[in-house]
Amino acid sequence: MSAPNPKVDFDIAVVGSGPAGLAAAALAASKGASVVLLDEQAEPGGQIYRAVTETPVRDRKVLGPDYWHGAELLGPLRDSGAVHWPGTTVWSVARPREDAPDGHRPLQIGLSRNGAAAMLTVRHVILATGALERPFPIPGWTLPGVLGAGAAQVLLKTSGLVPAGATVMAGSGPLLWLLAWQYLQAGARIDAILDTTPKENWRAALPLLPGFLRSPYLGKGMKLMLDVRRKLTVIGNVTALRAEGDGALKSVVYTRNGTEHRLPADTLLLHQGVVPNLNLANATGCAQRWDGQQRCWRPTTDAWGATSVEGVSLAGDGAGIGGARAAEEAGRLAALDALHRLGRIGREQRDQAAAPFRAALDRALTGRAFLDTLYTPAEAFRVPADDTIVCRCEEITAGAVREAVRLGCSGPNQAKSFLRCGMGPCQGRLCGPTVTEVIAAERGVSPAEVGYYRLRPPVKPITLAELAALPKTDADIDAVFKH
Amino acid sequence: MTATVSFRPDVIVIGGGLHGCSAALHLSMRGVRVLVLEKDHVARHASGVNAGGVRQLGRHVAEVPLSVASMALWHRIGDLVDDDCGFESHGQIKVAESEAELETVRARVAELNALGFTHEEVVGQDELRALVPAIADHCVGALVSRGDGAAIPFRTTFAFRRKAIALGARFQEGGTVTRLARKNSLWSVETADGNRFEAPVVVNAAGAWADRIAAQVGEPVPLEVIAPMLMITARVAPFIKPVVGATGRTLSFKQFPNGTVLIGGGLLGRAVRDENRTELDFSQVSVNARTVWDLFPCMRGATIVRSWAGIEARMPDQIPVIGPSGTEPDLYHSFGFSAHGFQLGPIVGRITADLITGGSTDLPIAPFSIGRFAA
Numbered sequence: 060m061s062a063p064n065p066k067v068d069f070d071i072a073v074v075g076s077g078p079a080g081l082a083a084a085a086l087a088a089s090k091g092a093s094v095v096l097l098d099e100q101a102e103p104g105g106q107i108y109r110a111v112t113e114t115p116v117r118d119r120k121v122l123g124p125d126y127w128h129g130a131e132l133l134g135p136l137r138d139s140g141a142v143h144w145p146g147t148t149v150w151s152v153a154r155p156r157e158d159a160p161d162g163h164r165p166l167q168i169g170l171s172r173n174g175a176a177a178m179l180t181v182r183h184v185i186l187a188t189g190a191l192e193r194p195f196p197i198p199g200w201t202l203p204g205v206l207g208a209g210a211a212q213v214l215l216k217t218s219g220l221v222p223a224g225a226t227v228m229a230g231s232g233p234l235l236w237l238l239a240w241q242y243l244q245a246g247a248r249i250d251a252i253l254d255t256t257p258k259e260n261w262r263a264a265l266p267l268l269p270g271f272l273r274s275p276y277l278g279k280g281m282k283l284m285l286d287v288r289r290k291l292t293v294i295g296n297v298t299a300l301r302a303e304g305d306g307a308l309k310s311v312v313y314t315r316n317g318t319e320h321r322l323p324a325d326t327l328l329l330h331q332g333v334v335p336n337l338n339l340a341n342a343t344g345c346a347q348r349w350d351g352q353q354r355c356w357r358p359t360t361d362a363w364g365a366t367s368v369e370g371v372s373l374a375g376d377g378a379g380i381g382g383a384r385a386a387e388e389a390g391r392l393a394a395l396d397a398l399h400r401l402g403r404i405g406r407e408q409r410d411q412a413a414a415p416f417r418a419a420l421d422r423a424l425t426g427r428a429f430l431d432t433l434y435t436p437a438e439a440f441r442v443p444a445d446d447t448i449v450c451r452c453e454e455i456t457a458g459a460v461r462e463a464v465r466l467g468c469s470g471p472n473q474a475k476s477f478l479r480c481g482m483g484p485c486q487g488r489l490c491g492p493t494v495t496e497v498i499a500a501e502r503g504v505s506p507a508e509v510g511y512y513r514l515r516p517p518v519k520p521i522t523l524a525e526l527a528a529l530p531k532t533d534a535d536i537d538a539v540f541k542h
Numbered sequence: 543m544t545a546t547v548s549f550r551p552d553v554i555v556i557g558g559g560l561h562g563c564s565a566a567l568h569l570s571m572r573g574v575r576v577l578v579l580e581k582d583h584v585a586r587h588a589s590g591v592n593a594g595g596v597r598q599l600g601r602h603v604a605e606v607p608l609s610v611a612s613m614a615l616w617h618r619i620g621d622l623v624d625d626d627c628g629f630e631s632h633g634q635i636k637v638a639e640s641e642a643e644l645e646t647v648r649a650r651v652a653e654l655n656a657l658g659f660t661h662e663e664v665v666g667q668d669e670l671r672a673l674v675p676a677i678a679d680h681c682v683g684a685l686v687s688r689g690d691g692a693a694i695p696f697r698t699t700f701a702f703r704r705k706a707i708a709l710g711a712r713f714q715e716g717g718t719v720t721r722l723a724r725k726n727s728l729w730s731v732e733t734a735d736g737n738r739f740e741a742p743v744v745v746n747a748a749g750a751w752a753d754r755i756a757a758q759v760g761e762p763v764p765l766e767v768i769a770p771m772l773m774i775t776a777r778v779a780p781f782i783k784p785v786v787g788a789t790g791r792t793l794s795f796k797q798f799p800n801g802t803v804l805i806g807g808g809l810l811g812r813a814v815r816d817e818n819r820t821e822l823d824f825s826q827v828s829v830n831a832r833t834v835w836d837l838f839p840c841m842r843g844a845t846i847v848r849s850w851a852g853i854e855a856r857m858p859d860q861i862p863v864i865g866p867s868g869t870e871p872d873l874y875h876s877f878g879f880s881a882h883g884f885q886l887g888p889i890v891g892r893i894t895a896d897l898i899t900g901g902s903t904d905l906p907i908a909p910f911s912i913g914r915f916a917a
Binding site for chain 2: 199344
């Protein structure tokens with residue numbers, strides 16, 4: 060690590076190397092800032108462009124042109140001089156401490172790299188942590204053989220793997236159709252797609268259609284969907300789902316027009332959209348708000364991605380779902396603002412440079428409201444029945460959460476303390492949105508009112524050995540409390 | 543305010559932590575009408591997020607009589623609150639890592655024996671191995687209190703609250719007490735959400751905020767706001783029953799029935815009490831991890847999945863403030879438990895109820911008088 064200032068290792072750390080992180084790091088470094096790009100994966104690309112440099116899927120038509128666009132972001136990164144640390148897990152970003160002497164308040168990043176933990180000191184952090192699949196809690200979703208469509212897509216990108224045996228896809232949202240299409244190109248078997256998009260969503264989405272008609276995605280999306288519908292069995296208006304099997308998935312039971320049907324299945328791929336991966340932002344102390352349209356929590360940001368924590372900004376889907384192209388532009392805007400805050404460019408220079416990115420961002424977001432509304436998951440799949448597990452780590456059911464509410468737990472944090480839901484290694488990634496909505500529904504209030512888990516570092520597990528070997532500062536031994 | 547119209551409490555308890563809830567419960571058991579005012583929600587801070595140690599072991603001698611009496615309540619906690627609070631008694635152990643440390647714990651036992659207390663004993667290396675097979679080879683013995691154990695803090699505090707409510711207590715959550723004044727033998731308590739409540743008696747169980755209440759009645763206290771840190775591992779196969787601490791280092795180490803291991807002991811992060819916020823200090827978390835690395839070699843590959851800190855009050859002499867105000871009648875304090883108040887919760891609530899309903903208590907609380915800080 061070389062740095063001009065002895066107090067900081069880098070001017071800017073970018074966390075995550077998806078489209079937002081790649082674009083942010085490249086732009087910031089190209090303007091002369093010292094930038095480190097920290098990412099868990101071995102190769103850049105994030106989830107959307109996962110393994111774009113090394114995927115075994117060489118037939119370009121399988122993953123499609125939108126995937127291969129990711130490769131175009133790598134050249135600028137290489138040329139920018141940004142330092143790329145792959146295989147690096149960020150488990151903490153500490154907000155500035157008000158009591159620091161001399162007012163100098165760098166940010167401290169806790170990370171693990173090559174099996175060792177260390178603290179990295181930087182002036183500004185851009186979190187580009189992307190999206191997570193929205194939990195899809197149905198009876199039996201914890202059975203082996205049931206997985207998220209996003210996870211399945213990662214297997215396709217990284218290893219060229221497709222499911223073997225009878226395969227059913229279920230849910231709603233663009234990614235479901237994209238994966239189905241990619242599987243078709245790859246020659247994979249898909250027995251059926253169970254579409255859970257609620258009929259009434261069309262009525263709500265229709266007024267937003269004009270915006271969507273101007274969307275650059277419209278043509279591609281329609282073609283892809285028609286392709287899938289022509290070649291596969293698509294069963295619409297599915298209102299209930301459950302996975303059955305003894306130790307592993309055997310069949311998928313779905314309800315359509317009030318009647319139950321059963322499909323044999325070895326693999327069930329579930330998907331009902333994505334939500335911001337906000338764990339690191341939340342643990343850093345960034346304020347967040349409930350987004351009623353996307354039905355998820357999102358960190359509060361300004362037009363540049365700046366959060367409520369000084370020196371910490373967010374770019375991409377981690378700040379609210381907008382898709383890969385929007386993420387890229389948001390990354391550039393966050394980078395410009397960081398450069399401005401660090402005194403490298405003036406306000407005017409920032410605003411001028413931002414204009415084309417902002418215009419591109421607006422274009423990329425055109426039609427988003429239509430998609431958000433059309434693909435809002437049905438309540439039955441967001442607020443499951445009592446016997447459905449919501450917290451997989453601790454095996455807590457929706458019924459147990461409701462019982463805790465009746466005993467006086469008013470929000471996810473009390474439910475967490477009371478039931479341990481959200482206390483497992485995933486730190487609420489698989490239950491947080493569900494627990495919020497179950498409690499809100501049970502109390503008859505808005506999710507905004509019940510709040511969300513207060514998450515704490517390490518947001519990704521680290522070993523005790525790594526932590527024990529953390530290089531020490533002059534530990535204040537007097538602070539050690541003996542009793 | 544409607545609450546005062548429909549419900550005229552005899553006692554207002556400020557603070558919905560374990561001590562406030564325990565006072566509310568014991569008072570309610572005696573037919574006293576109690577209103578608990580909690581600025582956030584019950585068990586939001588230290589009471590809900592502490593390590594859950596139910597420990598007589600190693601306490602300040604002034605606390606030992608209270609701790610022993612509280613332990614008796616813990617062993618029948620279900621009778622008191624209709625919930626077992628997750629309490630399990632597998633003993634607490636403080637390991638000695640050297641002969642010198644073993645000497646220290648022997649002296650400790652001699653001191654307690656001289657005072658008539660026999661709950662702590664010294665064990666040698668072989669018995670330590672039998673109690674804690676996973677302990678590192680270099681440990682030579684330990685101080686043991688076999689009746690000790692651990693419970694689940696949030697569940698415990700919640701259970702006290704529920705039972706108090708079942709017996710008639712009321713809880714008002716979400717309003718910070720901003721003003722406390724006494725006029726014509728009646729306390730008037732105002733909260734930030736615009737409410738005003740009245741009662742003849744007030745209990746100050748406001749934890750890390752209790753100094754602000756005390757200051758309103760002209761008895762400032764040197765309360766320090768601290769943030770003891772804890773961390774927890776992913777599940778590992780069950781390997782230990784007792785709670786383990788160390789003689790020469792800061793440690794509290796406990797495995798839950800579900801396999802996760804809780805590691806703490808009081809290393810401090812930083813508390814920002816006006817924002818209900820704590821900041822972790824990973825250099826200190828690392829010290830804690832190093833202690834575990836040394837004492838439990840089997841834990842070296844364990845993964846830490848979360849760490850946190852609670853906001854707690856610490857007094858300069860490390861023991862709480864319990865008893866009547868030195869400046870105002872009908873005001874009682876119960877705060878400053880200095881990061882080891884959880885085990886004392888059941889008994890101190892009873893003591894406070896004794897003082898309010900009978901004017902005295904049979905336990906020795908003189909060392910905890912707020913008068914010790916009077917100028």
